[in-house]
Amino acid sequence: MEGVLREFFSQAKLRAAKLSPSYLSLWDTLEKSTVGGKRVRPGILMTAYHHLGGTNTEAAARVGAAFELLHTALIIHDDVIDLDFMRRGHENVSGTYRALAQTAGQTPESARHRGMSAGIIAGDLALIGAFRMLDTVDTDQQTRLRLAAILDDAVFASAAGELIDVDFSFSLGAPQIPEILDMERLKTAVYSFEAPLQAGAVLAGADDDAVATLGDFGRDTGIAYQLVDDLLGVFGKESATGKSNLSDLREGKRTVLIAHAAQGESWEELSHLIGCPDLTAEEADRARELLISSGARDYARTLAEEYADRARSHLDCPSIPGPLRQVLERIVAGAVNRGR
Amino acid sequence: MEGVLREFFSQAKLRAAKLSPSYLSLWDTLEKSTVGGKRVRPGILMTAYHHLGGTNTEAAARVGAAFELLHTALIIHDDVIDLDFMRRGHENVSGTYRALAQTAGQTPESARHRGMSAGIIAGDLALIGAFRMLDTVDTDQQTRLRLAAILDDAVFASAAGELIDVDFSFSLGAPQIPEILDMERLKTAVYSFEAPLQAGAVLAGADDDAVATLGDFGRDTGIAYQLVDDLLGVFGKESATGKSNLSDLREGKRTVLIAHAAQGESWEELSHLIGCPDLTAEEADRARELLISSGARDYARTLAEEYADRARSHLDCPSIPGPLRQVLERIVAGAVNRGR
Structure with missing residues (x-):
């Protein structure tokens, strides 16, 4: 599952780098926001899969990665809605962009808005990523x-x-x-x-x-x-x-x-x-x-x-x-x- | 294309009604936000399709509807990011929910936040709808x-x-x-x-x-x-x-x-x-x-x-x-x- 996510982000970052350096940074921030999760959803998915006779670990890992991306999308948008800028003791996507804007001298309100905007975009990308991941399942x-x-x-x-x-x-x-x-x-x-x-x-x-x-x-x-x-x-x-x-x-x-x-x-x-x-x-x-x-x-x-x-x-x-x-x-x- | 969108929203509203009346309202607001668009994207898609020999109008309408839903999602989230509450001379999703919250006596800031939260959720639903629509294409x-x-x-x-x-x-x-x-x-x-x-x-x-x-x-x-x-x-x-x-x-x-x-x-x-x-x-x-x-x-x-x-x-x-x-x-x- 970790390998599938790594590959997903690595491909997305290659594509993003061709469009703009700031977009590559957004993808990088999005990827970092998936680190440190407990992988609860892929874990139970693969448990059910293997105990019900499934043998294609790669396929199960891809479906698991889809759920992990969905989870990522939902918590990013939930944090935007709740005006939360931290998650698991670290700055989340919105928090990262808010901090960058603050360092660049923006007002607290403007920096907050900057962070939330980045969170909305990043969540959309993870959400689409979840559905696209299913297209790669054998x-x-x-x-x-x-x-x-x-x-x-x-x-x-x-x-x-x-x-x-x-x-x-x-x-x-x-x-x-x-x-x-x-x-x-x-x-x-x-x-x-x-x-x-x-x-x-x-x-x-x-x-x-x-x-x-x-x-x-x-x-x-x-x-x-x-x-x-x-x-x-x-x-x-x-x-x-x-x-x-x-x-x-x-x-x-x-x-x-x-x-x-x-x-x-x-x-x-x-x-x-x-x-x-x-x-x-x-x-x-x-x-x-x-x-x-x-x-x-x-x-x-x-x-x-x-x-x-x-x-x-x-x-x-x-x-x-x-x-x-x-x-x-x-x-x-x-x-x-x-x-x- | 209009029929495909109507069918999409009608099915979604049937599902939503089983979960909560407020969720049905959100879907209703989302559907209304798609009315009045110029259907530029489905229009040119179907033009290309027919002139290149395509004959399955239903299939083309479904792909067109996917692009219309994508357009809906992108403008809803764009409006949230831009703090815009109007679109095409009417209240957009965020504007509709902001107005409801104001009528209910909430402060302007709280009503604005209420509107933006609904906009984020509605945009997510339209975005997923676009990709799901492709699964129904023959x-x-x-x-x-x-x-x-x-x-x-x-x-x-x-x-x-x-x-x-x-x-x-x-x-x-x-x-x-x-x-x-x-x-x-x-x-x-x-x-x-x-x-x-x-x-x-x-x-x-x-x-x-x-x-x-x-x-x-x-x-x-x-x-x-x-x-x-x-x-x-x-x-x-x-x-x-x-x-x-x-x-x-x-x-x-x-x-x-x-x-x-x-x-x-x-x-x-x-x-x-x-x-x-x-x-x-x-x-x-x-x-x-x-x-x-x-x-x-x-x-x-x-x-x-x-x-x-x-x-x-x-x-x-x-x-x-x-x-x-x-x-x-x-x-x-x-x-x-x-x-x-």
Whole structure:
């Protein structure tokens, strides 16, 4: 998979260099933004592929690379929409271009706009790259079309999730728990778990039962993963997660955790803390105490476990071979036990 | 072509309605943004296709629709980057969502951000739609891959052009004429003329000579078209063009016209007028006088004629049938004689 991505960027950079040096730099920045990811999507795709009898590792790596490029595109555009200039502790594409503009003496607002413009263009290129990558997969035409439809469904769902998430941030009051679960499923679970598992199965020529089961498993695993992610965003140790455990609280991110707390008595105090851009470490500790005492943390944890159990229950199906089932059970266990 | 687009949006809206009412609205807004375009790209694509012996009108309409969706995506993201909220005299996608947010009582800055977020998501959907549309074209796999490569080249070029254009707006001083011509070729001429003509030829099964010739013709025609567009942006009658003839001057748009004037003596006075967001009608008249007296208008007009001549000269080639040549000559004449 790494080799496929390297080859993709190397070819794109050769083409870009012929057009302009600045365009080559954009491609270089885009490539760097793919480094350091955990390759979750290609990993589970290839797991499903091999355990369902697939033997063309090169083909699976190409489909995996398509999902990695899709992921790259979605996080770049998500960061533009969220006005985020950092990702995984480094400047993202927008952040890189904002910093260049600042160094060149532009005003902060102008530099920010410069960064966002570069992010929009780079995200478009990665998005197209994902679909073009499928054209290079050595498979029959019918399978290729099914893979393209799965990738398309993934983009379609995550655009819906992104839109709903944007709507949340502009609407008054906290959204309800079912709305948040729906948004997280659409925005993340489909393209990160459901679609890559299904793509791996389709490429391996698995039967419809296996493809449907992996989709169900992936969706529920993805929701469990996201619930735990939201918990780690508030309660995780920065040394373990590599992410700030203050930024979700400062930004007032709409999560199940917060939606649960909003129904309780602590909300009057909590609502003054959550969403403050300059929340102190002490205030964050107080917010955590309230999220624990109100039962919100336990609620979110239990819900994550329930989704994980539901994910596991789908696997009790003859079309999923034993060894694949074992790996998938490890994946769902890993998803809910992260950061413990 | 219109039927293909209607079918595309109707299917997408059926899918969107299952996910959320707000997502259905976004698709509806996206569809509305495609109405009122001149269908330049599908038009020339189908002209080339039929004159080169193609008979599958449905297939050509689908490739045409792919280019129309690409055009939709590029102008939506271009408008986000330029902070433009209007297009063709109506609110664009960002403008529609900004207005909704304003009506809902959000601050101007928050409403603007809401609009831009919706624009980024909608542009992504149209971009993917363009590539997916090619999967529905009834043709052999080799031709489909060639069409996808042409569409890919078009996106690749226009992303480079957009980046260079963004660079212009952030750099001090006026860019030179060759740089502007290069930017306009990449940003517009490739995807609007070169690529659709080539796609029509490839779909018709034309020989490589014809495909290459149409590419050369399209590129030069596209540059001529853009030069005239820039002239109309300053000297056109609003009643004829349907566009403001003040906004390019107010925005300080980098064009060949301006780059030529920047080399002359009138620049000292002109540079104080061009780029003023609150330029009056009288000041705009003065800027036009200076652009005429400095010779900038004549220079740009002559250059457009030269590119049109160069475009015509490519057609003197045995692989282009006489009737196609006549239509293409009318197209290039139409491109340079607009607004006269």
